[in-house]
Amino acid sequence: MFSHKVRADRLRKVLELIKADACIVKSEESRRYLTGITTSQGMVVITRAGNRYFLTDTSYEEMATRSLSPQGFTVRTVGRQAEYAMFINEIIQADKIKVALLESNGISHEEYLALENALYARVLPLKTQLDKLRMVKDLAEVENIKTAQRINEKSFEDLLGYIKPGMTEKQVQAKLVQLMLENGSDLEKFHICCVSGANSSLVHGSATDKRIEKGDNLMLEFGAVYNGYRSDMARTISIGQPSDEFRKAYQIVQNACVIGQRYIRKGVSGRAADREIRRYIEDNGYRNYFRHSLGHGIGIQLHEGPYLARDSTDVLTVGNVVTMEPGIYIKGRFGIRIEDLLYISSMGTENLTRTTRDLIIL
Numbered sequence: 001m002f003s004h005k006v007r008a009d010r011l012r013k014v015l016e017l018i019k020a021d022a023c024i025v026k027s028e029e030s031r032r033y034l035t036g037i038t039t040s041q042g043m044v045v046i047t048r049a050g051n052r053y054f055l056t057d058t059s060y061e062e063m064a065t066r067s068l069s070p071q072g073f074t075v076r077t078v079g080r081q082a083e084y085a086m087f088i089n090e091i092i093q094a095d096k097i098k099v100a101l102l103e104s105n106g107i108s109h110e111e112y113l114a115l116e117n118a119l120y121a122r123v124l125p126l127k128t129q130l131d132k133l134r135m136v137k138d139l140a141e142v143e144n145i146k147t148a149q150r151i152n153e154k155s156f157e158d159l160l161g162y163i164k165p166g167m168t169e170k171q172v173q174a175k176l177v178q179l180m181l182e183n184g185s186d187l188e189k190f191h192i193c194c195v196s197g198a199n200s201s202l203v204h205g206s207a208t209d210k211r212i213e214k215g216d217n218l219m220l221e222f223g224a225v226y227n228g229y230r231s232d233m234a235r236t237i238s239i240g241q242p243s244d245e246f247r248k249a250y251q252i253v254q255n256a257c258v259i260g261q262r263y264i265r266k267g268v269s270g271r272a273a274d275r276e277i278r279r280y281i282e283d284n285g286y287r288n289y290f291r292h293s294l295g296h297g298i299g300i301q302l303h304e305g306p307y308l309a310r311d312s313t314d315v316l317t318v319g320n321v322v323t324m325e326p327g328i329y330i331k332g333r334f335g336i337r338i339e340d341l342l343y344i345s346s347m348g349t350e351n352l353t354r355t356t357r358d359l360i361i362l
Contacts, residue, residue, distance in 0.1 A: 004036050004071055006138065008046050014129050015048045021097040022047045023126060024088065024115075027106025029300045032228050033134055037067050038188075043084055047095045055087050085118035092121045101126035135297055135305045136319035141229060142343060145298065145321055146352055148185070148231035149341055151224035153355050155179040156235065163362055165214050165239055169194045169207040176222060185224035191302060193221040193234075200236070200335035203291050203327075214240035217334050223302060230302050232323050233353060234339030237360040246336075247359070249328045252284045253336045254357050256326035260294070264324060264342055265349050270294075270312030277326050278310075286328050295323040298341065320344040321352070 011023055011034070023046045025031060034044050035054060042056035042064075052073045056064050061077045068075055076087050092100065104112055104125035116123040137145070158179045163172055173194040180190060195205040197216040212218060221234040236250065260277045274294040281290045293309035298321055306314030308322060316322070325339035340353035 004034060005052075007034055007133070008052055010133050011046050011130065012048055012050070014133070015046075015101070018101075018129075020048065020099045020101045020124065021121070022092070022095065022100040023103075023130075024100055025103040025106060025126070025130065026111075027103060029134075030103055030106055030130055032300050033130075035064075035068055035073070036071075036228075037063065038228055039064070043088070045088060045091055047091070047097065049095055051091075051095060053091055055084055085115055088115075089118070089120050092119060097121045099124060101129070103130065105131075131305055134299060135314075136317065137299060137321050137343075138319070141299060142321065144227045144229035145231055145341065145343075148224045148226035148229055149233065149352050150354075151180060151183045151185050151226060152222060152231050152233045153353070154183045155185075155222075155224070156220070156233070156355060158183070159220075160237075160360065160362065163212070163218065163237075163239070166211055168209050168211050169196055169199070170209060172212070172218070172220075173207040176220070180222070180224050183224070184226065186226060186228065188225065189302075190225045190230075191221075191223050193219070195219050195335070196239075197334065198332050201329045201331050201333060202335070203329055205335075212239055215242070216240075217242065217246060217336070219335055219337055221337060221339065223298075228300055230298050230300070231341060232298055232302065232325075232339060233341070233355070234325055234337040235355060235360070236336045236338065237362060239362055241361065242359070246334055249286065249330070249334075250336050250359050252281060252286065253326050253328055253338050254359075256280050257324065257338050257340060257357055260324045260326065261340070261342065261349060261351055264308070264316065264322070264344075266316055266318055266344055268316050270306050270308040270314040270316070271310060273308045273316075274310055274312065277324075281326060281328065289328045289330060290326060291329050292325075292327065295325055295339075295342075297322050316344050318344055318346050 045053040100121045194207040196218045200219040219236045223232040295308035297304045327337035329335040343350045
């Protein structure tokens with residue numbers, strides 16, 4: 001059975017390498033990663049000596065105690081915000097901590113300075129070390145992402161029988177929200193983009209009151225959440241018979257997905273992956289029409305490393321789960337995006353997305 005202690009052990013190895021005695025994290029995503037529970041308030045302290053502490057307010061005391069005490073966490077209840085520093089100082093003294101890493105990208109600069117001044121240890125910023133650990137997913141995380149993706153696929157399949165000309169983008173989006181919840185998505189933080197016709201050329205467009213007409217394309221990007229882990233998927237469908245221009249562009253995006261799945265693997269840089277797919281799209285007559293990066297990592301956050309982008313310094317490794325989402329966007333005409341989830345395993349690259357990439361015509 002998976003234990004969050006494994007993640008703490010990985011973090012402790014980082015502490016050993018940089019000769020720090022403890023790590024203090026506050027961001028909701030990092031707390032979730034290290035504890036498995038979601039709370040709006042709290043801090044986690046992991047010590048090099050092997051101790052794990054969870055500090056939170058009284059509203060989460062019972063839940064945290066039930067969930068974390070059996071895992072070996074010491075749960076401390078904090079009454080007021082100012083008491084966090086006091087409790088952490090007790091840990092610092094008890095565990096003889098001299099150097100502590102504080103998650104600098106999870107709190108405001110003001111909070112960082114306040115804790116740095118209040119704590120009885122030398123405080124250093126924890127910047128990207130934890131983010132890099134989170135890029136490599138363990139099997140429990142991959143299973144959560146897979147389950148979220150199955151919810152996506154079932155919801156999309158159910159939605160296809162509902163879409164009709166004359167519906168607004170907002171009505172389609174509302175139905176997809178309903179279906180994702182009915183099919184098992186966590187309520188919090190899933191995302192949906194539903195745009196049609198000329199609106200679909202907006203790379204990050206939002207649903208409007210525009211009615212979907214025959215001849216329109218409909219671009220859907222959406223992601224369910226399961227046990228706090230996200231999925232991401234995009235499909236572009238046609239309402240009635242599409243134009244020859246649309247079919248041509250769609251085929252190029254579909255081909256780009258096939259090339260990308262073959263190319264993306266362990267050892268490939270995010271920059272090279274983006275360049276390879278972008279070159280294919282540009283060489284086929286659509287230079288400057290692929291207006292976003294190829295992909296990104298996914299997990300507790302919708303967008304996390306590694307990144308498949310022109311300026312990425314990331315290199316893919318076993319355990320990464322990344323989106324692959326080539327697209328073509330012609331302003332005022334249409335936009336096309338096809339997005340799959342790829343898992344980089346020791347056996348190769350596995351596509352976690354089962355939905356067809358073939359053009360669906362309703």
